[in-house]
């Protein structure tokens with residue numbers, strides 16, 4: 001039987017996870033607290049996510065997928081601030097200490113941790129219904145962060161990657177499909193749901209170019225862009241024809257209206273939505289497109305609300321978006 005301390009040492013204190021990034025803590029896992037130094041000229045950026053089994057992820061999913069996705073989602077908030085990932089803590093509530101599950105979970109965490117350079121510095125382990133809490137710490141150069149409050153009328157609205165893919169996987173998930181699908185298009189959706197890519201590097205490039213406003217798309221474009229609009233006290237005009245659809249989405253949902261609906265309202269993609277003055281358009285394309293697709297999908301306007309290019313108001317309801325016409 002694995003003790004709590006044995007479990008922590010075996011699965012979480014391993015070098016690949018506890019030293020996954022360039023910002024090593026002065027003191028990591030094993031003491032009462034971790035100790036880190038914020039480098040001169042930087043500020044600390046902190047965020048937390050809690051994921052409850054069968055609410056935020058299927059409990060029966062493979063532990064590697066659960067670990068990878070949990071950390072990716074949490075790191076996505078650092079990306080949305082333009083922060084460089086540095087450290088994270090893990091609050092883990094487990095029904096039982098199952099070695100296979102823990103090994104898989106730690107491996108999933110480690111894969112993403114190494115990808116983005118974030119080190120596990122501590123946590124807490126308790127018994128109870130499977131719940132994962134991750135707190136991430138990132139670094140930004142002084143005053144150089146992205147916020148939801150900084151969109152200005154005239155700014156272009158940009159998104160990274162493609163939209164709607166993760167949401168298009170949900171009906172299959174609800175049917176109980178867990179295995180990696182053999183069909184190529186379905187496999188794309190499955191990958192996009194379980195392996196979201198936090199746009200860490202892309203966001204830092206956007207900051208370097210002078211962008212100041214961003215959010216990550218966890219709840220759907222309209223919902224998350226809506227947060228930018230409310231907090232910046234502006235509106236938006238969206239060009240539906242420039243919404244980025246993957247090949248897989250186009251083939252699985254050939255009807256344009258359905259494609260647009262899922263791209264506007266589907267969550268779980270963890271792409272970045274950011275705004276920038278139009279004179280930066282060339283630099284943004286040049287700097288970001290080698291990393292991932294980047295699309296200009298509309299403009300910030302003074303009038304509150306969201307409108308199509310022909311001036312029709314768009315609203316989001318639980319069923320999806322609706323035109324008021």
Ligand code: ADP
Pocket residue numbers: 008012028029030031032033090091092120121122123124125
């Ligand atoms: P305390 O009783 O002082 O809170 P714990 O026994 O909870 O200490 O934890 C001992 C050490 O192990 C601490 O450094 C803590 O941060 C770390 N730790 C506990 N659980 C985890 C976990 N799930 N992942 C990483 N580190 C953990």
Ligand code: MG
Pocket residue numbers: 123124125
């Ligand atoms: Mg403790």
